[in-house]
Amino acid sequence: MTDSSHTLPMDLTNHQQIEALGRRVLAGGQLEPPDVHWLFELRASADVYDLMAWANRIRERFKGRRVQLCSIVNIKAGGCPEDCKFCAQSAFYQTGAPRYGLIDFEPIRAAAAEAKRNGVLSLGLVAAWRGLGQGPLLDQVCAHIRAVAAMGVSAHASLGLIQSQAVADRLKAAGLVCYNHNLETSERFFPKQCSTHSYQDRLQTLHYLRQAGIKICCGGIIGLGETRADRADLALAIRQAGAQMVPLNFLHPISGTPYQHNPPLPPLELLQTIACFRFVLPQADIMVAGGRVVNLRDTQSLMFMAGASALMVGNYLTTLNQPVEKDLQMIRDLGLEPGQHADLQPAQATDTPQTQPVAVAPAATPA
Structure with a gap:
């Protein structure tokens, strides 16, 4: 992407262009694709620090001081029939x-x-499965969702591809508030990550979720070998998908996967990525999720200054996170507040239970 396609005057310095784009977003404007690509291509550390400063202003303007906290639990592990190269x-x-x-x-x-x-x-x-269709498995999942909601906890899920609108409607009726389904990377780069389903399959699932009125959590993984242009296109695709929550995962290479030897990206480049996503998605919650401890290292607390407004706490699916108490202390030390946004409050089920949550898991076996 060259400056000739940029929408701002050519004679502005990088500092001035970043400021102009930041002010546009603060005023409620939207960045055009050439602007987005230009931000992702910035290389100088001074430019990245400018970018982060404006991303922090945008976060303060649209998300305030509250940091949304999310946790996950693996309800079915391993043996997934999909061949995503990054997945343990x-x-x-x-x-x-x-x-x-x-x-x-x-x-x-x-x-x-x-x-x-x-x-x-x-x-x-x-x-960890391909997805969810009609049948006893859906009945059981809906029973789990109802039971979580009954505890006063907002029920979220990440259950793979949704096979029909009827399935999404069932999940909504059971009390599901938010569904995570990541696009992972750009449409151009996606075929190099997975061959067992397509980018369009993922977009179709997002369509079903929108139609059902379920809030969309959609993000990706940084560090797969993608270009900066791929990251820019991912951010634009997520904006088009209408995501309210945007998890950014940083690759934590797992032994046995094709990406086990991928080198880590510089922490400042990851902070730049967070800031760029904040510019593109000013009103969404930008959540830093998997791989943050091992990749951001001593710069972790700067993720909020780069525009992050949400955090995955507790352990991940196959890797460990830092203790929740340490995350809470980090948030408070920065003058921020852990909390729950009003649009993600627990929902009550409106359906009729077809089964009770009684399925028993077999003993765990190594993958």
Whole structure:
């Protein structure tokens, strides 16, 4: 992307152009694709610091001082039939990750209770499978969602591809508030990440969710070998998808996956990525999720100054996070407040239960 396609005057310095774009966003404007690509292509550390300063202003303007906290629990692990190259739970790779079937409600209840004790009022139910269609499995998942909502915890989920509008409608009726389905990277780069389903399959799932009135959590993974242009196009695609929550994961290479030897990106480049997403998606919650501890290292607290407004706390699916207490202290030390946004409050089920949450998981076995 060259400056000739940029929408601002050519004679502005980088400092002036960043300021002009920041003021446009603060005034309620939207960046054009050439502007977005230009921001992602900035290289000088001084420019990145300018970018972060304006991203912080945008976060303050649209999200205030509140940091949305999210936690997850694996309700079905390992053995996924999809071949996503970054995933430790794919059946295509020998990673040593646990494998077990759909769990009963007790560990979910325990995870929800622990989340509440830590002031985290949302819990994401995550399953390693291709997706969800009509049938007994959907009945069981809906029972779990109803039970989480009954505890006063906002029920979220990440259950793969949604096979029909009727499935999305069932999830909504069970009390599901938010559904995570990441685009992962640009449409151009996606075929190099996965061959067992398409980018369009993912976009179709997002369409079903929007039609059902379920809030969309949609982000991606940084560090797959993508270009900066891929990151810019991912941000624009997520804006087009209408995501309210945007999780940014930073690749944590897992032994046994094709990306086990991928080198880490510089922390400042990751902070720049967060800031660029804030410029593109000023009113969304930008959540820093997987891989933040190992990739951001001592710069973790700067993620909020770069525009992040949400944080994944507790352990991830196959890797460890830092203690929740440490995250809460970091937030408070920065003069921010952990909290729950009004549009993600728990919802009550409106359907008729077809089953109770009683499915029992087999013992875990190595992947």
